[in-house]
Amino acid sequence: MKKFKYIYALLMLCCTVVVAQQTPASKQSKDIAIVGATAHIGNGQVIENSIITFSNGKITNVADAASISVNSNTMDIIDATGKHVYPGFITSNSSLGLVEVNAVRASNDQRETGNIKPHIRSLIAYNAESKVVESMRPNGVLVAQISPKGGRISGTSSIVQFDAWNWEDAAIKVDDGIHLTWPNPYTFGRWWLGEDPGVKLSTNYTNQVEELNTLIKDSKAYLKGSKTTKNLPFEAMKGLYDGSQQLYIHVEDERGITDAIAYTKAHNIKNMVIIGGYEAHKVTDLLKANNIGVLIGHTHSLPNSSDDDYDLPYKMPKLLIDAGITVGMHTGNVSNFQTRNLPFYIGTAAREGIDKEEALKIITSNTAKLLGIDDRLGTLEVGKDATLFISEGDALDMRTNQLTHAFIGGRLISLETHQTELWKRYSNKYKN
Structure with a gap:
């Protein structure tokens, strides 16, 4: 049995060397x-x-x-x-290096338990030796924002480059921003209870937004007061108020985008970026007036609603660019391996009437600007x-x-x- 264990360990070591x-x-x-x-x-x-x-x-x-x-x-x-x-192409809101095999729980480090966790740092879980990360480079994807998932506030992202021994070597910008998933204003009727199955305003929406307002007020009060007991979530939110961090708000619908902008203005949050923004083309005047950019989802997808144009995801970049919005692209809504198709998502957008060099900016200078790394990349x-x-x-x-x-x-x-x-x-x- 002891001999067998040595042989098994040697075989595992060889396999590790082969795929490293x-x-x-x-x-x-x-x-x-x-x-x-x-x-x-x-x-x-x-x-x-x-x-x-x-x-x-x-x-x-x-x-x-x-x-x-x-x-x-x-x-x-x-x-x-x-x-x-x-x-080098730049992707954002990615789980690269946080998830190796979705079906293997031990290799999935993209989310922590809890609902409000701005102090959770994705960077320290980043695996620089991931085979998935390595597969990005042959398509020119060389830099990514690594962001956490789950909960109302999922944690803090960082930006890394794809040739490093460890997360310390990989880091380009540490703790660049906090990610907030905006409450959904709408819900579906419960047909099994005899309700109209159509879309209606969520009864919980107002309460959920008020919880976010309370969080900001409490964290500001904590940061201004004397701290007898350290509150890690409140400590982590300091960068939102002094402008050293971005607030990335994950929101898709028109009302959610409008309310999210009002929320950041009400609390004097200096830097905000929309992630997703499926209905951002409906509020371009508001976005432009407040100088807010959008990291849209990838173009190779179906419309969210049967009432939408069949090609809305394809032409979304053009709609926003024509309105004067700074547009980048995120890949948090695709599997990690598919992130390597980032340049081809942009190639599809270019076929919808955007000048190819303008389309290229979506995954180069525009994304760099929205992530706050345009001074370097x-x-x-x-x-x-x-x-x-x-x-x-x-x-x-x-x-x-x-x-x-x-x-x-x-x-x-x-x-x-x-x-x-x-x-x-x-x-x-x-x-x-």
């Missing part, structure tokens, strides 16, 4: 220049024949290649003629992190988005994953 994440890349040691690619800056600008240089993890030059010469003796030069270079500009990738073709088209190189903070990262290894293994199976 690629070793994180070493720090950039030599200047790098990418020459000849079509550069999609991420702010709507395109440079057809570009040169991009970066040193010590920061972009040092972005220009037309005809205007600058490079010295191959002092830097590594990547000839990307005929290819395309993009800023989201565009290919001097001084920003060299988090970018080179693709054989259009990165928003699943047929041509074939990455040849990807960099995070100037470090050349591996594009191998558990899935690419399996693809290579079985691609020759039927050729012999």
